[in-house]
Amino acid sequence: MTTLPKTMCAVQMTGHGDTDKLSYRTDIALPSIGAREVLVKVAAAGVNNTDINTRIGWYSKSDDAEDASWSSEALQFPRIQGADVCGYIVAVGEQVDASRVGERVLIEPCLREVNGAELEQAWYFGSECDGGFAEYTKVAACHAYKVNSDYSDAELASFPCSYSTAENLLTRAQVKAGDRVLITGASGGVGSAAIQLAKARGAYVMALTSESKQQKISQLGVDEIVLRSEKLSDAVPANSVDVVIDLVAGDLFPQLLEVLRSKGRYAVSGAIGGAIVELDVRTLYLKDLSFFGGTVIEPEVFGNLIKRIEQQEIAPLVAHTFPLKEIVAAQSKFLEKQFLGKIVLTV
Template identity: 40%
Template sequence: MKAVQVMGYGDVDMLELVDISIPQPKENEVLVKVKACAINNTEIWMREGAYGTGSKSGWKPEGVNFPRTPGSDISGTIVKVGELVEETLIGKDVVLFPFTSSGEEGVEHISEDMAFIGSEYDGGYAEYVAWPADLCLDMPLPSYEESAVFSVSGLTAWHMVSQIQIKPGETVMITGANGGVGSLNVQIASKVFGAKVMAIVGDLSGEERLKELGATHVLSYKSKNLTQEILEMNGGPIDSVLDVVGDSLFSTSLQVLKKGGKFCISGSAGGQKTELDFRTLYLKHITMYGSVLGTKEEFKDLLQAVTEGKIKPVIDRTFPLDKAKEAQIYFKEKGKLGKILLLPEEA
């Protein structure tokens, strides 16, 4: 089969299109013919070594074993099953829950042995992928492309919103609102949990689209008076912040939060390190959350909300599998709205 593999830590030139054997499913696994695989920051940062503090980087401290096929937002069709899996699953259209874990239900995402597809396992930048049968769930939508955009970004967004326990009518500021996680944060916070959403982006050309997704206000982080604009539009401090940007908007986030406010971060595209005056935290009684991925139960809740039409897929652009380098470069450009997809059958 055709696959795109990461040969080591580095730039996009570490991605190579290769011919490798189709994986054979183990006794509890199925073989999925990949129809679509969305791109996430996770596989780019894995390739760049951004998760590590030394020469090794990955979801586990020992680092990634190269070559590795990345890709974790996967939809496709089951075409073969392992010995212990019912053959009736053949032909089923599925999306993949993106990690394995021995953790108990509700805390599986923070288990020490959590292992991620596309990092610890070969993922969806390929024509086929093998994965445990119990981690393959029904596609929420008829379209492979539209169903592929929710696994990692959607699970991450759902868990972020759940962690800060948003209540109807509360105001939440969402940074990077035009991105994969951010655009889903907007929808989940507003359409599912009933919050007022203040979406922060760079380019205001997508303002109307973000309002269609549920944003009450859309502001540009380029504004010289962003803090004041947020406070004026909300009529005072806000309840919560959902952040995927990091350093560049951290100070603003703390300034606009109310006393007793909540700050949840799940990304640092705008800077991985920041300065923090601890007095701001304790004098304003701010609660901080670090967040990534979520639980299997949350994933099921997310897919149900998608099926019910409360959350809609937002796709910016698609690429054939053999254009994975171009797709990852495009992914890092500013001004997009929604997910970038790889389509193996178009290669």
């Protein structure tokens, strides 16, 4: 039986603000688990936009950042962030099968159960509760998915958040074989994941990206590259796209609706180009478009993602790794956006 320490290393976010709100400590108490929970020794944890957006209060629609979380409730500080976790179960609650100890798992970042109770509104791992930027973390057993894979821990940690978000968007938009799918923000974590997952569904994939990244994007198997430097209407005919997977929004939004065909589907889970957009409602109703937001993932999504990982239908894209204590350097590198795939912290 493994003897567990009483304290651990972790990065605590002490409030909303700059990176000075991130504190690496070595004296954090080990999480105590409930009857339906498991304790996971973290091996690797990915860096995401949501970590930074939550820290700076970007999700807030008010001036005081009181609603700067996925659930629009005030966060409790200090908070250990980290939604992307690969690790190993080292202890289980009394209602969890003891044979699960030793399993390598990926943690589903969108939580429906916390502290043994079903939530009315889903939480996000590392936002409404402590996450994986630590040596150990806890989660409901139902959200710890066993994974059998030859990929490394760091490679597996690149999957949970971005790929489940992408798979959820494709699921909600009902992407199927033969669909023409346009993906914006294609070089980011969710965008590059969406390319692979849409191809796995048999879709024709168009990726919107910069000239500097088009060669790397091409290696993901896209059918067509659309350059950001081009006017979208010059590169993509109007009424020719079945589904838009959008991570950008901003000024591009009206053009994305124009390229959608009648009864096209628009799915969004990001707004790095700007959250406030211009919508001509006539385009929406005259083309019978369907809009989908993507935050809370559908129940079947994460299990389907695990299957695709195990069957190697999708590949990890790890651009850089940093030790946990260098989280500020990792987030600084992340914000440069000069890479394809994910940045991962090793623990």
